[in-house]
Amino acid sequence: MKRADLVALGKVVRSQGREGHLKLRLYEKGPTRFKCARVYLSRGDEVEPYGIESLTVDRNATILKLAGVDTLDAADALAGREVLVAESDFPDPGEDVFYDFQVIGSRVRTRDGTEIGRVAAVLDAGGSLLLVVRRGDREVYVPFTEPICVSVDRGAREVVIDPPDGLLDLNEI
Numbered sequence: 001m002k003r004a005d006l007v008a009l010g011k012v013v014r015s016q017g018r019e020g021h022l023k024l025r026l027y028e029k030g031p032t033r034f035k036c037a038r039v040y041l042s043r044g045d046e047v048e049p050y051g052i053e054s055l056t057v058d059r060n061a062t063i064l065k066l067a068g069v070d071t072l073d074a075a076d077a078l079a080g081r082e083v084l085v086a087e088s089d090f091p092d093p094g095e096d097v098f099y100d101f102q103v104i105g106s107r108v109r110t111r112d113g114t115e116i117g118r119v120a121a122v123l124d125a126g127g128s129l130l131l132v133v134r135r136g137d138r139e140v141y142v143p144f145t146e147p148i149c150v151s152v153d154r155g156a157r158e159v160v161i162d163p164p165d166g167l168l169d170l171n172e173i
Contacts, residue, residue: 015075036089
């Protein structure tokens with residue numbers, strides 16, 4: 001599997017217990033609904049496949065048990081590595097609902113075709129989502145709401161916005 005076909009799920013924070021369990025820090029909330037038997041761990045530019053024995057998610061921790069990682073030392077050796085999953089292993093979230101990874105990297109333009117930039121991140125701002133759009137060496141925050149983000153094309157990796165007057169100038173940082 002090529003790294004380009006994978007989605008970064010999170011990072012291994014540390015070992016958890018003596019039997020090879022790993023504590024993860026997830027990059028986004030809610031992506032643990034994926035259904036797969038395999039994850040990939042980064043090793044530089046390469047990725048290594050691992051079978052999943054268990055994945056436990058509660059409000060405070062995400063614990064992953066990989067096949068073949070059965071000791072504290074083996075788990076400790078994986079600390080700091082990125083955990084990746086095939087994009088095809090995520091269920092379709094439905095119409096007008098998106099995983100962060102489906103939006104990040106998308107080109108952003110206005111209805112009239114003016115290029116704004118690319119989505120660099122999705123921020124949760126206390127219940128509302130903001131797209132962080134990179135404009136050259138600056139960033140602008142765009143509310144990820146239906147009146148402003150009029151369409152999202154996952155296939156074309158494009159977000160069309162209809163910003164109110166001054167929005168793109170107001171929140172440049």
